Amino acid sequence: MKKVKTVRRPLYWLLPLLFALPLLAGGAYAAYCYVPKIKPLLEVALKVVLIP
Amino acid sequence: MxxxxxxxxxxxxxxxxxxxxxxxxxxxxxxxxxxxxxxxxxxxxLHLSVAQQDAVVDAQYARIGEKVDALSQQYPFEPKTAMDFITRDSLLDFNAQVVRWWMGFLQADPALNAPGYEISGLLDAVKADETFRAGVPQTSWTATARDKVVKNVEDIVTQTVAPLRLSLISLAVASLLSKVDAPALAGYLPYVxxxxxxxxxxxxxxxxxxxxxxxxxxxxxxxxxxxxxxxxxxxxxxxxxxxxxxxxxxxxxxxxxxxxxxxxxxxxxxxxxxxxxxxxxxxxxxxxxxxxxxxxxxxxxxxxxxxx
The missing domain is CATH 1.20.58 (Methane Monooxygenase Hydroxylase; Chain G, domain 1)
Structure with missing residues (x-):
């Protein structure tokens, strides 16, 4: 019987990574922009709300 | 191909x-x-299971013991006199009370008064404490025991269980609840x-x-x-x-x-x-x-x- 060679397309396995990357990049960019702004506010809030 | x-x-x-x-x-x-x-x-x-874990309550009890010891150096009394009134069960109850208080913010008609740990009978016990009687003038036994010892011990327990400015949080929440219909929003939360x-x-x-x-x-x-x-x-x-x-x-x-x-x-x-x-x-x-x-x-x- 003649064996037929099939195309495997292994890159399909990387599709989850491909679709996750834009989201992760967006999240990382948002963190890069906003975390430095939020951090001092958080520190002040902690000092106001928590009793040392 | x-x-x-x-x-x-x-x-x-x-x-x-x-x-x-x-x-x-x-x-x-x-x-x-x-x-x-x-x-x-x-x-x-979930919050109760965390607040009432053995490790948490043990750590709280040890911390309260340290602070009561430090207080007994300031105002002479036997730390055991105060610690006899702070039981593991009462700490468990107070932890549950604090959790119920802040989880109740999102429910209708929340109790906005911050919870506080109250010890009944400690005042008499401190006044009867030999070390206290020996170290404090008789004329100020009641005032010192009430204001300096009992009040401070109650504050120590409250602040160890919830090291938060509870009154400030109550005020902020009361102000927020007057603007936002939190119970209605909280009703939708589980469906989100x-x-x-x-x-x-x-x-x-x-x-x-x-x-x-x-x-x-x-x-x-x-x-x-x-x-x-x-x-x-x-x-x-x-x-x-x-x-x-x-x-x-x-x-x-x-x-x-x-x-x-x-x-x-x-x-x-x-x-x-x-x-x-x-x-x-x-x-x-x-x-x-x-x-x-x-x-x-x-x-x-x-x-x-x-x-x-």
Whole structure:
């Protein structure tokens, strides 16, 4: 019987990574922009709300 | 030579599927976040299980003992006199009272008065304490015992269990509740993750509809979105672990850090399992697609009309 060679397309396995990357990049960019702004506010809030 | 396979979805269906796949990834990730977030806001049993853990109560008891010892150096009394009134059961009850207080903010008619630990009978016990009687003038026994010892011991217990400015929080919450209808919003909260999940299922159905000519392709896109959201949730958990918020609090508020760590661990385990399940499901669906397409290509190359 003649064996037929099939195309495997292994890159399909990387599709989850491909679709996750834009989201992760967006999240990382948002963190890069906003975390430095939020951090001092958080520190002040902690000092106001928590009793040392 | 490339084998042409009939019955494949057209380019428009593929483009729409890619867009739907990105949307599904975002929505599945949000659903994965929404379940633990809603649990954090509404599950009183979770908070009680953390606040009443043996390790937490033991640490609180030890800390109270240290502070009462320090207080007994300032105003002479036997620390045992005060510690006899602070039992493990009363600490468990007070922990539950604090949890019920702040979990009640989102319910109708919340009790806005901050809880405080009250010890009845300690005043008489301190006044009868030999060390106290020997070290404090008789004329000020009642005032010193009431204002300097009992009040401070009650504050020590309250601040050890909840090292928060409770009155300030009460005021802020009262002001906020006058502007926002929190009970109505809280009523919708439990439905949010399920609504998100329903939208995800709708999107999956849409993708299946778009690729109805070859369902395997729909499985590929749905699997890719599931896997991608599993990766995003995993990354989110990794970032949360890397930020190490309990470690940040540990220096100044070790007991609070301990409770936060237990709470995060309680939430991280189901979220991590969800992320893993999504990733495995995604890879399994991609695997089904790969298997179906291989069989299809094989049969087309052999000249059969299988599945075409």
């Amino acid at each position: 490339k084998t042409r396979i009939p019955g494949m979805p057209g380019p428009a269906a593929h483009i729409l599927c890619v867009i739907a796949c990105l949307a599904l990834t975002v929505l599945l990730t949000l659903t994965g976040i929404a379940f633990p977030a809603v649990r954090l806001l509404t599950d009183q049993a 993750p399920w609504a998100l999940l329903a939208v995800c299922l709708l999107l999956m159905g849409l993708m299946a509809l778009l690729t109805h000519k070859r369902m395997g392709k729909g499985l590929l896109y749905i699997g890719a979105a599931c896997g991608a959201s599993g990766l995003c949730l995993g990354a989110l958990l990794g970032v949360t672990a890397w930020l190490n918020l309990p470690g940040y609090l540990a220096a100044s508020w070790p007991l609070l850090a301990m409770q936060l760590r237990l709470l995060l661990q309680g939430l991280a385990l189901p979220t991590g399992l969800t992320a893993l399940a999504l990733l495995v499901l995604g890879l399994a669906l991609i695997g089904v697609h790969q298997h179906q397409m291989n069989r299809l290509r094989q049969s087309v190359a052999e000249g059969n009309s299988y599945g075409a």
